[in-house]
Amino acid sequence: MSFKSTISEQALNLTVFLGGGLVMVYEIVGSRVLSPYVGTSTYTWTSLIGIILGALSIGYWIAGRLADRRPSQRVLAAALFASGLLVCGTVIADDVVLSAIASTPLPLEIKTVVSSLILFAPAAALMGFIVPYAVKLKTRSLDETGATVGRLYALSTVGSIAGTFAAGFVLIPFVGSTRTLYGVAAILFVLGLLLFPSAAPRQKAMAATLLLAAVVINETAGMMLAGTLGVYETDTRYSKVKIVDTVKRANGRKIRAMSIDPYIYQSSMYLDDGEPASSYHRYYHLINAFKPDFSNVLMIGGAGYSFPKQYLKRYPGKKIDVVEIDPGMTSLARKYFRLKDEAAMTIIHEDGRVFLNEAPSKSYDAVLIDAFSTMFSIPQQLTTIEAVREISRVLKPHGVVILNIGTAIKGDAAMFLGAEIATYEAVFNEVRVYKVDDSKADENVQNVILAAFKGSVPEAEGRDDESKEMLATEFPSASVRRFPVLTDDLAPVEYYSSFAQSRFVKELR
Incomplete structure (x- = not known):
């Protein structure tokens, strides 16, 4: 040759x-x-x-x-x-x-x-x-x-x-x-x-x-985007992330926002005071109303750490564990969203479901979930009855779980919400639903808060005005059409969520 x-x-x-x-x-x-x-x-x-x-x-x-x-x-x-x-x-x-x-x-x-x-x-x-x-x-x-x-x-x-x-x-x-x-x-x-x-x-x-x-x-x-519009793009292990400085149309205040999809910001903060710019975050403060004596909270999903930062300011002496699967998100939060290490906050870089499976029983007064990678891309392993049972297991008696869902309340775009309510009802004593923006039509896609209680719901006495305002946005969960309980074996989350995405795109047009 x-x-x-x-x-x-x-x-x-x-x-x-x-x-x-x-x-x-x-x-x-x-x-x-x-x-x-x-x-x-x-x-x-x-x-x-x-x-x-x-x-x-x-x-x-x-x-x-x-x-x-x-x-x-x-x-x-x-x-x-x-x-x-x-x-x-x-x-x-x-x-x-x-x-x-x-x-x-x-x-x-x-x-x-x-x-x-x-x-x-x-x-x-x-x-x-x-x-x-x-x-x-x-x-x-x-x-x-x-x-x-x-x-x-x-x-x-x-x-x-x-x-x-x-x-x-x-x-x-x-x-x-x-x-x-x-x-x-x-x-x-x-x-x-x-x-x-x-x-x-x-x-x-x-x-x-x-x-x-x-x-x-x-x-x-x-x-050019970085220089003129303040846009920064990068890849982490799990996501392609865009960070942008812009103005919130509702009040004209300057914000910094993190996005991993074309529809919504996953995290945002006001640049003048560092407070969360997303309205749904305040609903996590309902832990004050639902579990007034809380001292230790678990949050699954960190992203820009909007709520954990506010938690540390508002509740000195109380602890929070934040489980964020992506170390890159935490690095970005430190660099662009003023996240600082605090003794009262423990950050765990791990899949939320894996953490729940291994966490000690009766460890937390409340579990807060904001782990949706995009508005319509939901980690299936956190939605099923097996996951919900693990959440219940790590809660102390009379504990509460609060989670944010991008969904409608009525119509086909509410299919995932109906399935998730049914799944939580199979484990918890009571489940309630709250509309973050009460002015939106029930058929429109929006942020909806689901709260589930391990025990009876506390009476209204002693609740602050902010809590009372949020509690007034409760939607009768009985009006939401139920779908089969989600399981590890069968959880058509993508199928259900695809209806919400299609509806949301139509609303944008």
């Missing part, structure tokens, strides 16, 4: 290995690209995995037929160049495409499929050219076909494994989703050049220009 042939063989092997890895990196990063617009639900992963697998299948089929007619590294190199160009297109067009799709009244399932199809299928289909072409180019006789195919698929699979771990453990948390896509496109271009070094200068220039354009457009846009 000549030196040139050896180099060509090694280039093919490297392409197969890296190609397997790039597909997985592209897929995993794709979830992060989609999540700010369609959430991180099972629907998102199902659509992304299904569409990319379908695109790869089409690529395999086309490449197999084409390889028999034109078994040339030049064709494979052209496919890799084109795939790299399409990845650049994903980087440039994702915000525009996803904003347009998110604003439509389509069901969530359709949005996730269409988003995946437009942004990720074309490049994935061209990545599907790699293995069929490598098999054709490396097979010298029928006697060795099985061994050749086996080696190449093993090499591709090892690459896929490496790409999976690299994306999840290194690239997303430390490089970021957008810059990782720059790398995917660059590697595809380099592999194309390795396979066909004599590619026309025009092709090389086109690849370099588009990659440079993608980098310049995104980086310039990020710097």
Whole structure:
């Protein structure tokens, strides 16, 4: 075998290995690209995995037929160049495409499929050219076909494994989703050049220009947003986060807000005094009315730590444990939301359900839940009767749980609320519902507070004016249509929440 042939063989092997890895990196990063617009639900992963697998299948089929007619590294190199160009297109067009799709009244399932199809299928289909072409180019006789195919698929699979771990453990948390896509496109271009070094200068220039354009457009846009609008974007282990300084329309006060979806702010604070800017947070202070002698509280969900900071100011000497799954959120809260370490506050970076499973019984006077990753992406493991039983177990006698839900109260958009009320009623003595904005129609999507009591509800005597004002917004829970109790085995949370999302988008139009 000549030196040139050896180099060509090694280039093919490297392409197969890296190609397997790039597909997985592209897929995993794709979830992060989609999540700010369609959430991180099972629907998102199902659509992304299904569409990319379908695109790869089409690529395999086309490449197999084409390889028999034109078994040339030049064709494979052209496919890799084109795939790299399409990845650049994903980087440039994702915000525009996803904003347009998110604003439509389509069901969530359709949005996730269409988003995946437009942004990720074309490049994935061209990545599907790699293995069929490598098999054709490396097979010298029928006697060795099985061994050749086996080696190449093993090499591709090892690459896929490496790409999976690299994306999840290194690239997303430390490089970021957008810059990782720059790398995917660059590697595809380099592999194309390795396979066909004599590619026309025009092709090389086109690849370099588009990659440079993608980098310049995104980086310039990020710097302009940060410089002129006070917008900061970053990737944590779990979310793509945007932090923005803006003005609250209701009162004209300047706020800083954290967002991981296009619909609402997950946390916000007034810049002048650092107090929470979201109206629903004050309902957590109903612990004063429901458990006046409280001394130790658990909060699941930290994000910008709006309520925990206020809790520490308002209730000196009382303790709060905050369970936040994402250490990156805590870091951002310290940097941008004035979070400071306090002796009375313990921060635990762990999944809320895992913490509940391991927490000692009868540890807390109240459990406060604000753990929804986006308005319509609810951690299923915190909604089920098994989770609710764990919440009840960690509560002291006559304890209370208060949770925030983005939902309607009537109609199809209230399906999740109906299921969650039924689930809490199966465990707790009494469940009550409060409308944060009493002026909103019951059919509209809004913040709704659910309170569940481990024992009797305290009498109204001694309650402060703020508590009385909030208690006056109670909605008769008997009027909410019930749905089956949610369980770890069957919890159609995404299905229920998709109706709320569709309703909310219609309200925005």
